[in-house]
Amino acid sequence: MAENASKKKQSWWAPAQKHLMTATGYMIPFVVAGGIIFALAVMLSGKPSVPTTGNLGKLASIGSAGLALFIPALGGYIAFSMADRPGLAPGFITAYLATQIHAGFIGGIIGGIMAGFAVKYLKKIKVPNNYRTLTTIFLYPLGGTLIASGIMVYLIGAPIANFMTFLTHFLNSLSGAAKAPLGAVLGAMVGVDMGGPINKVAYTFAQTQVDTLPFLMGGVGAAGATPPIGLGIATLIFKKKFSPEDRDAGIAALLMGTMGITEGAIPFATADPLRVIPANTIGAAVACLSGFMFGCLNHAPWGGLIVLPVVDNRWGYIAAVALGSAVVALIVGFAKKPYVAETPAEEKAEANDDDIDFDIQQF
Incomplete structure (x- = not known):
C-alpha cells in the first residue's frame, strides 16, 4: 500500500514539477529584461521614484512592459508544457485575466494548468484528417481559451483574488x-x-x-x-x-x-x-x-x-x-x-591513466 501511494505521488509530482520548471525557465527572461531595464531607468534618473517623462520615462515603460508580462508568460508556458503550442494562447490569456482580477501569481499558475488540461482533453476529440490543421489553429486555442478563461472569470477568479488579498494582508502584518x-x-x-x-x-x-x-x-x-x-x-x-x-x-x-x-x-x-x-x-x-x-x-x-x-x-x-x-x-x-597543487609525477600518472588504450587484436 505504501509503495502504491509513493508511486501515485511520484506520478503526479514529476510532471507537475516539469511543467512548472519549464514555465519558470521561459518566464525568467521577462523578469530579467524588465527588472534590469526598470532599475536602470530609476538609477539614471537619480531620484528614488520611477521616471514618467522624457527618454528615461520611455525606458521605464520598456521595463514595466516586461514586468507586466511575466505572470501571463508563466501561465502560458505551463499550458505550453502540458499541451504543446495549442496551449500557448489559452494559457497566456487565462493568466492575463488572472492578473486583471487581482488573482496574482497563484491565479496565473492555476490558469495555466486549466488551459493545459482543457487543450489536452480537446485533443482527444476525434477529428477527420482533412480538418486536423483547422483544429490546431481554431478548435484548440478557441475552445481552450473559452473553457479555462470562463472558469477563471466566472467561477474561481474571485475566490483566488480574495485569498491573495488575505495572504497579502497577513504577510504585511508580520513584523x-x-x-x-x-x-x-x-x-x-x-x-x-x-x-x-x-x-x-x-x-x-x-x-x-x-x-x-x-x-x-x-x-x-x-x-x-x-x-x-x-x-x-x-x-x-x-x-x-x-x-x-x-x-x-x-x-x-x-x-x-x-x-x-x-x-x-x-x-x-x-x-x-x-x-x-x-x-x-x-x-x-x-x-x-x-x-x-x-x-x-x-x-x-x-x-x-x-x-x-x-x-x-x-x-x-x-x-x-x-x-x-x-x-x-x-x-x-x-x-x-x-x-595542494599536483606534482609533475602525479600529473604524468594521471595522463598515463587517461591515455591507456586496449588493442583487441593482441588477445
Missing part, C-alpha cells in the same frame, strides 16, 4: 520576530540549489508579489546575491584554500553576485558540495532574514546590488548582502582544506 521564520526558510531555499527548482520556487513567490509585498524581494534579492559574492570573497581572503583556477572563478562569481545571478556559485558547489552547499544555504538564510529585519523593500523582481536604485533602505540591503556573504566566506574558508 519583527514574526518575519524571521519566513525569511530564514525563503533564504535557505534560494541558497540550497543556486538557481535550481527550490531556488526558483522561492524567487517566483517573491517576484510575482513585488507590487504588493516588496519586502519579500528585499530579502530574497539579497539572498540571491550572497552565495556567489561570499564564495568570491572566500577566494580573496583564504587564497591558500583555492587553486588558481578557483581564484579566477571567484572574480567572476563576485561580478555575477552583484548582478543577482546565484548560478555564479555553481562551479564551487560542484567541486566541493559538502562544504559549499551548507555554507550557501546558511548564508542566504542570514541575508534574507536580515533584509526582512532591516525593513528593506525591493521594487524590482530581481536581486543583487544592481537593483539598489529601486530599494528602500539601501544601506540595510547592502548590510544584509554583506552579512550573508561573510557567513558563506567564513564557513567555506575555515571548512576547506588547504589547496
Whole structure:
C-alpha cells in the first residue's frame, strides 16, 4: 500500500514539477529584461521614484512592459508544457485575466494548468484528417481559451483574488520576530540549489508579489546575491584554500553576485558540495532574514546590488548582502582544506591513466 501511494505521488509530482520548471525557465527572461531595464531607468534618473517623462520615462515603460508580462508568460508556458503550442494562447490569456482580477501569481499558475488540461482533453476529440490543421489553429486555442478563461472569470477568479488579498494582508502584518521564520526558510531555499527548482520556487513567490509585498524581494534579492559574492570573497581572503583556477572563478562569481545571478556559485558547489552547499544555504538564510529585519523593500523582481536604485533602505540591503556573504566566506574558508597543487609525477600518472588504450587484436 505504501509503495502504491509513493508511486501515485511520484506520478503526479514529476510532471507537475516539469511543467512548472519549464514555465519558470521561459518566464525568467521577462523578469530579467524588465527588472534590469526598470532599475536602470530609476538609477539614471537619480531620484528614488520611477521616471514618467522624457527618454528615461520611455525606458521605464520598456521595463514595466516586461514586468507586466511575466505572470501571463508563466501561465502560458505551463499550458505550453502540458499541451504543446495549442496551449500557448489559452494559457497566456487565462493568466492575463488572472492578473486583471487581482488573482496574482497563484491565479496565473492555476490558469495555466486549466488551459493545459482543457487543450489536452480537446485533443482527444476525434477529428477527420482533412480538418486536423483547422483544429490546431481554431478548435484548440478557441475552445481552450473559452473553457479555462470562463472558469477563471466566472467561477474561481474571485475566490483566488480574495485569498491573495488575505495572504497579502497577513504577510504585511508580520513584523519583527514574526518575519524571521519566513525569511530564514525563503533564504535557505534560494541558497540550497543556486538557481535550481527550490531556488526558483522561492524567487517566483517573491517576484510575482513585488507590487504588493516588496519586502519579500528585499530579502530574497539579497539572498540571491550572497552565495556567489561570499564564495568570491572566500577566494580573496583564504587564497591558500583555492587553486588558481578557483581564484579566477571567484572574480567572476563576485561580478555575477552583484548582478543577482546565484548560478555564479555553481562551479564551487560542484567541486566541493559538502562544504559549499551548507555554507550557501546558511548564508542566504542570514541575508534574507536580515533584509526582512532591516525593513528593506525591493521594487524590482530581481536581486543583487544592481537593483539598489529601486530599494528602500539601501544601506540595510547592502548590510544584509554583506552579512550573508561573510557567513558563506567564513564557513567555506575555515571548512576547506588547504589547496595542494599536483606534482609533475602525479600529473604524468594521471595522463598515463587517461591515455591507456586496449588493442583487441593482441588477445
